[in-house]
Each structure stands twice: as C-alpha cells, then as structure tokens.
Amino acid sequence: MSQQAKGIPVSDGIAIGSGWIYCPVAIKVERYQNQDPEFEKDRLETALQQAKSQIAQLHQRTRETIGEEEAAIFEAHALFLDDPEFVGGIKTIIEAQRINAEAAVEEVVELYAQQMLSLEDAYFQARAQDIGDVGHRLLCCLLGVSPEGINLPDRAVIIVAEDLTPSDTVQFERSKILGLCTVRGGPTSHTAILARSIGVPAAVCLPMQLDDLENGVLLILNGTDGTLTIDPAPGELAQARQSQNQWRSRWAEQVADAHLPAITKDGRTVEVVANIGSVTDARQAVEYGAEGVGLLRTEFLYLDKQQMPSQAEQINTYREIFEVIGNRPLVVRTLDIGGDKAVEYLGTKSEPNPFLGWRAIRMIDEKPEILRDQFCALLEAGAGFDLRIMVPMVSSLDEVQQARQLFDEAHQALRTSSRPMADNVQFGIMVEVPAAALLVEHLAKYVDFFSIGTNDLAQYTLAVDRTNERVAHLASPFHPAVIRLIAGTIQEAHAKGKWVGLCGEMAGDPLAAPLLLGLGLDEFSMAAASIPVVKQTIRQLVYRDCQEIAATALKLPTTKTVMEYLEQVKDKNVVEGSRGK
Amino acid sequence: MPSAEIAVMHPAGLHARPAAEFVKLAASFPCNIKVRNLTADKKLVNAKSILSVLTLGVQQGHRVCIETSGEKEEEALDALRELIESNFGEAKP
Numbered sequence: 129m130s131q132q133a134k135g136i137p138v139s140d141g142i143a144i145g146s147g148w149i150y151c152p153v154a155i156k157v158e159r160y161q162n163q164d165p166e167f168e169k170d171r172l173e174t175a176l177q178q179a180k181s182q183i184a185q186l187h188q189r190t191r192e193t194i195g196e197e198e199a200a201i202f203e204a205h206a207l208f209l210d211d212p213e214f215v216g217g218i219k220t221i222i223e224a225q226r227i228n229a230e231a232a233v234e235e236v237v238e239l240y241a242q243q244m245l246s247l248e249d250a251y252f253q254a255r256a257q258d259i260g261d262v263g264h265r266l267l268c269c270l271l272g273v274s275p276e277g278i279n280l281p282d283r284a285v286i287i288v289a290e291d292l293t294p295s296d297t298v299q300f301e302r303s304k305i306l307g308l309c310t311v312r313g314g315p316t317s318h319t320a321i322l323a324r325s326i327g328v329p330a331a332v333c334l335p336m337q338l339d340d341l342e343n344g345v346l347l348i349l350n351g352t353d354g355t356l357t358i359d360p361a362p363g364e365l366a367q368a369r370q371s372q373n374q375w376r377s378r379w380a381e382q383v384a385d386a387h388l389p390a391i392t393k394d395g396r397t398v399e400v401v402a403n404i405g406s407v408t409d410a411r412q413a414v415e416y417g418a419e420g421v422g423l424l425r426t427e428f429l430y431l432d433k434q435q436m437p438s439q440a441e442q443i444n445t446y447r448e449i450f451e452v453i454g455n456r457p458l459v460v461r462t463l464d465i466g467g468d469k470a471v472e473y474l475g476t477k478s479e480p481n482p483f484l485g486w487r488a489i490r491m492i493d494e495k496p497e498i499l500r501d502q503f504c505a506l507l508e509a510g511a512g513f514d515l516r517i518m519v520p521m522v523s524s525l526d527e528v529q530q531a532r533q534l535f536d537e538a539h540q541a542l543r544t545s546s547r548p549m550a551d552n553v554q555f556g557i558m559v560e561v562p563a564a565a566l567l568v569e570h571l572a573k574y575v576d577f578f579s580i581g582t583n584d585l586a587q588y589t590l591a592v593d594r595t596n597e598r599v600a601h602l603a604s605p606f607h608p609a610v611i612r613l614i615a616g617t618i619q620e621a622h623a624k625g626k627w628v629g630l631c632g633e634m635a636g637d638p639l640a641a642p643l644l645l646g647l648g649l650d651e652f653s654m655a656a657a658s659i660p661v662v663k664q665t666i667r668q669l670v671y672r673d674c675q676e677i678a679a680t681a682l683k684l685p686t687t688k689t690v691m692e693y694l695e696q697v698k699d700k701n702v703v704e705g706s707r708g709k
Numbered sequence: 710m711p712s713a714e715i716a717v718m719h720p721a722g723l724h725a726r727p728a729a730e731f732v733k734l735a736a737s738f739p740c741n742i743k744v745r746n747l748t749a750d751k752k753l754v755n756a757k758s759i760l761s762v763l764t765l766g767v768q769q770g771h772r773v774c775i776e777t778s779g780e781k782e783e784e785a786l787d788a789l790r791e792l793i794e795s796n797f798g799e800a801k802p
Binding site for chain 2: 203204207208210211212213214240243244247252255259434435473
C-alpha cells in the first residue's frame with residue numbers, strides 16, 4: 129500500500145526515484161575496556177588519516193562550488209586533527225583508563241567543546257560546533273560508517289532528512305540529487321534555497337517518521353504541490369511519469385525561450401532580472417536568461433570576519449561577479465545587517481527586535497565609514513559596467529539625503545585620485561518599510577529608481593515577524609494592504625519619472641505576474657530558476673487586460689479573495705494560451 | 710628559560726587566521742613552547758595546540774607571555790615575537 133505525506137512545496141517539479149535517508153546524528157558510542165592500548169591507538173591513527181583526507185576533499189569541493197570563504201571552515205577542521213594536545217589527550221585516556229578509542233574521542237571532544245562554550249563569545253560558540261563536527265567525523269571513521277553525505281549511492285537519489293544544514297548540503301554531489309525532502313524546515317530553509325538553486329524538486333515540513341522509511345524505497349516527490357508518495361502503486365507511478373514528462377517538456381520549452389525578451393502580446397516589455405549573492409548565482413542567472421541583476425546581496429563580504437574587508441578585497445570580489453554579468457544592468461544592495469547577525473567590528477549586537485533595530489541604513493550616523501567604503505569599492509569595481517546602487521531599510525528622507533551625500537563624496541574622492549570608476553551610476557533605494565512607500569513622492573527627488581522588497585514590506589506592513597513560525601504565514605505579499613502600497617509606490621514614482629523594480633519572492637511567482645504587470649512594474653527580479661517560467665507567463669499576457677486585472681484586485685478586501693481571483697485569471701490564461709498555439 | 714611579554718594588536722586577537730599562523734610557526738620548532746594570556750590570567754598552554762591557544766581567548770590589546778625551552782629556544786621566541794609584532798604580516802590597524 130502506498131503512503132502519502134503532504135508538506136510545503138518549495139521547489140517545482142516531479143522526482144521519481146529511490147529514497148536515501150540521511151541521518152547525520154545519532155552515533156551511539158559504547159564504552160568498554162580495551163585489551164591492548166596500542167591496538168586502540170593504531171585504530172585512532174588510521175581514523176585520523178581518513179578524516180584528514182575527507183576534510184581535504186570537502187575543502188576542495190567547497191572552494192570550487194561555493195567559495196574560498198566557506199572553504200576556510202574546513203581548513204580549521206584540518207588543524208584540529210593535527211593538534212598535539214587534542215590527539216595526545218585522546219591517547220593518554222586510551223592508556224590511562226584503558227578504554228576504547230571511540231569513548232576516548234568523545235571525552236576529549238566534550239572537554240574542549242565545554243571550554244569553548246564557557247568563553248561566551250559568538251566566535252567560540254561556533255568553534256565549539258566545529259569541534260563537535262570534527263569529533264563526529266572521527267567517530268564515524270572509527271566505527272566505519274559514512275560520516276555524512278560524502279558517500280551518496282552511485283545512482284541519483286531523492287534525499288530524505290530530518291533537516292539539512294549548510295554544512296550538510298555542501299557535501300552532496302549535485303548530479304546525484306533527484307530531489308530533497310525534509311521533515312522540518314520552511315519555505316526559506318536551506319533545503320529550499322539549495323533545491324531552487326540547483327533546480328531540483330523539493331518539499332519541506334513533511335509529517336512523517338524517518339524510522340518507518342527504508343533506504344532505497346521508491347518515492348514520488350511532487351515539488352509543485354508538496355506531496356511525497358512512498359512505495360507508489362503501479363497506477364500512481366504511471367501517472368507520475370506522465371506528469372513528469374509534461375513538466376519536463378514545459379521546463380525545456382521555458383528554458384529554451386528564456387533568452388527571449390519578456391514582452392506582452394500587446395507589446396509592453398519589462399525587464400526580468402535575477403537576485404544573486406555569489407559568482408555561482410551570477411553564472412546561473414546568465415544561463416537562465418536573466419537580462420541583468422536586480423539584487424546583488426553583499427552581506428557575504430562582511431560575515432564570518434574579524435575585521436572590515438579591505439578595499440582591495442571588496443573590489444576584487446565585486447569585479448569577479450560583475451565580469452560574469454558583463455554589460456547587463458546590475459543593481460547592488462549595500463550592506464543589510466542588523467542584530468540578527470552579530471558582527472563585532474560592525475558593532476551589531478543581538479537585540480530583542482533585530483528587524484526593528486539598528487540595521488542597514490540606520491548605521492549611517494554612528495558608522496558612516498562602512499557605507500562610504502562600500503560606495504568607493506563599488507564605484508571602482510564598477511568601471512566599465514552598468515552599475516546601479518541601492519540602500520536598504522529606508523524610512524525617512526534624512527537617511528536618503530545622508531546616503532546620497534556619502535555617495536557623492538565617494539564619487540568625488542575617486543575622481544580626485546583619478547582612479548578608474550563606473551560612469552552614470554544610478555542611485556536608488558529599497559521600499560521595504562511602509563513609511564518609505566508612503567513618501568515616494570518626496571524621496572523621488574534624491575533617487576533614480578526604487579526597488580520594492582516585498583518580503584520585508586509584508587513583514588513591516590502586517591506586523592508579522594517572518595522568523596516566527598506561528599505567524600509567518602500571515603506575511604503574504606497578496607494582502608490588500610501590501611498591494612495598495614506597491615500600487616502607490618509605482619504610481620508616484622512614475623509620476624516623478626523614476627523606474628520601479630521588485631525583488632521579493634513575489635516577483636518570481638507566476639500568480640503575481642498579471643497583477644504586477646498591470647500595476648506598471650518596470651523590472652521583475654527573482655531567483656534565477658524562476659526566470660524561464662515568469663518570462664513565459666508574461667509573454668502570454670496582454671498588458672491592457674492586466675491593467676484591468678490589477679484594478680479589480682486592488683478593490684478586493686482580503687488576501688484570500690485576491691489570491692482566488694488571481695488563480696481564476698491564471699486558469700483562464702492557461703486555457704487561452706494553449707488555444708492560441 | 711627565555712620568555713617574552715608581547716601585546717597582540719591584531720583586531721582578531723589570537724583567533725582565526727592569526728591563531729592558525731601562530732600555532733603553525735610554533736609547531737615548526739623542536740623546543741617546548743608555552744603561552745599564557747596575561748590580561749585574562751589564563752593558564753599556561755602548549756603553543757603548538759590550536760585548540761589550547763583558542764581557549765586562551767586572546768583579544769585585541771591583550772598581553773601574552775611566551776616561554777620556550779629546549780633546542781632552538783632563542784630562535785623560536787624571536788620568530789614568534791616577530792610574528793605578533795609584525796601584526797601577522799598585515800598592516801597595522
């Protein structure tokens with residue numbers, strides 16, 4: 129009998145294949161008296177060598193697929209395995225207590241982890257985790273079990289896990305992942321991000337017991353509706369294969385057409401661009417037909433560091449990404465960090481309400497040099513590129529004036545030093561706080577463009593903490609209040625001759641396309657993998673009809689009625705679109 | 710037994726890259742090398758052990774005491790002192 133679990137769909141598509149259950153934790157160490165300490169020490173030595181070579185491989189792979197920054201974690205892990213006190217401590221316990229190597233490893237790891245934790249500093253808390261990680265790897269080597277996903281089966285599988293952390297996911301070989309499903313996690317979890325970035329189906333929050341599953345069991349994962357079918361009946365399988373084929377040919381068609389412009393049937397063209405945060409993202413964006421970048425996040429340059437990244441480091445990192453994007457327009461968002469990420473040299477500290485706290489543009493009074501340095505680095509790196517810069521989290525006119533002044537100063541400084549720099553750089557702000565949306569008329573004087581961040585705009589308009597699982601579902605960008613703010617922003621900006629983009633998740637949702645198009649949005653910015661489908665959707669729409677759709681949607685009273693109405697519009701378009709072919 | 714007291718001026722203190730550089734250099738000498746955080750009055754630990762050095766919690770501005778004993782003790786002390794004084798090869802803040 130087949131079984132089904134229904135979770136939250138987070139990455140489109142259908143995967144059919146054998147399940148592979150990933151359980152990283154739960155190693156139980158037995159403690160027993162050893163007969164021969166020398167034998168235990170030899171076992172330890174072999175395990176150390178094995179762990180070192182695994183770490184070397186991970187280091188290499190992470191450097192190639194993710195970046196130098198993340199790879200450095202594994203360099204530290206390798207140093208721990210060479211530590212004379214750590215290794216010596218384990219050997220001493222093997223001899224003195226005459227216990228097995230596993231129990232000795234566990235004892236020493238625990239000892240160091242406790243010492244690190246007692247130092248009460250975020251840096252050391254993270255090191256305690258690292259020690260735990262290294263200890264775990266060492267135990268796996270001693271017990272002869274595969275430590276993590278390093279040894280995925282030879283064939284591609286659907287990975288099933290309780291939850292996946294960043295360090296879990298860097299180890300999976302991408303070509304062997306058919307799909308991802310987890311018992312925990314939400315739409316913005318690491319699983320969801322990974323799945324969308326490599327383009328495999330995924331579902332999270334699946335109510336099921338991993339213990340009931342066996343490795344190799346046949347699974348159907350539908351990432352479009354969030355269902356996981358375990359051990360499907362022949363009929364279900366045949367049906368799934370059929371939908372999979374349909375989905376694949378639709379996807380192939382969309383990707384093949386992704387390089388065509390997004391132009392409605394009656395001739396309105398909008399820009400479809402990508403949200404990125406790394407060189408890898410940039411390459412994928414280009415591959416999926418992005419006409420530029422609507423949001424380059426820059427936080428990665430500042431996290432996990434003990435001091436400000438140098439000008440040279442900033443410039444090199446930016447340039448590496450800019451070169452992939454080439455002559456396409458590129459919008460960079462300046463630093464958006466607050467109390468949710470305590471970074472000592474920036475002065476961010478943990479706060480009871482980090483999203484209402486000292487973050488992003490609000491740092492400008494106390495630490496103007498952070499933004500000034502970033503402007504300088506961007507302007508210099510942007511020489512020869514179509515660069516646009518925007519500042520996040522604006523809520524008042526003063527902030528925009530101050531930022532604009534710093535921007536002009538950076539410009540002036542570079543000109544005096546006659547360094548090469550970007551020409552005609554557009555300056556913009558993000559509209560994420562309702563206050564900014566309501567003041568567009570005044571803010572427009574100081575900016576060249578606006579970019580609406582709907583994730584935060586929904587959070588701030590609806591007073592919903594997006595990180596609080598009990599209320600997160602209330603933060604819908606389809607809420608009538610949010611739609612009205614979006615409509616007002618576009619209208620007022622256009623009245624002042626400024627263009628408007630949108631870089632929240634909403635831009636990548638085909639359901640929202642007729643509404644946003646009808647409201648007059650100029651630029652849609654989204655995860656690269658959403659570009660093909662959004663472009664195809666836009667090409668099937670008629671701008672004049674969308675204006676009517678938007679006008680109707682603006683009159684609806686609830687999130688539910690807005691979404692139902694847009695679903696109706698979508699169904700009608702699908703029917704008409706297929707008739708037109 | 711030669712020893713020296715030095716202030717660590719690197720913004721990262723003896724964490725992250727500076728700690729790794731310090732330990733790698735110490736490990737390249739045959740003598741015993743110990744280090745203590747004078748500012749936080751921590752215990753004397755093996756300077757060739759990254760985990761032990763990290764547990765000293767040396768931050769920017771803290772003073773450390775390094776002691777060497779055995780073969781090449783003078784050279785080892787000089788090399789480690791120079792590493793810290795040169796701010797681990799980075800420009801002074």
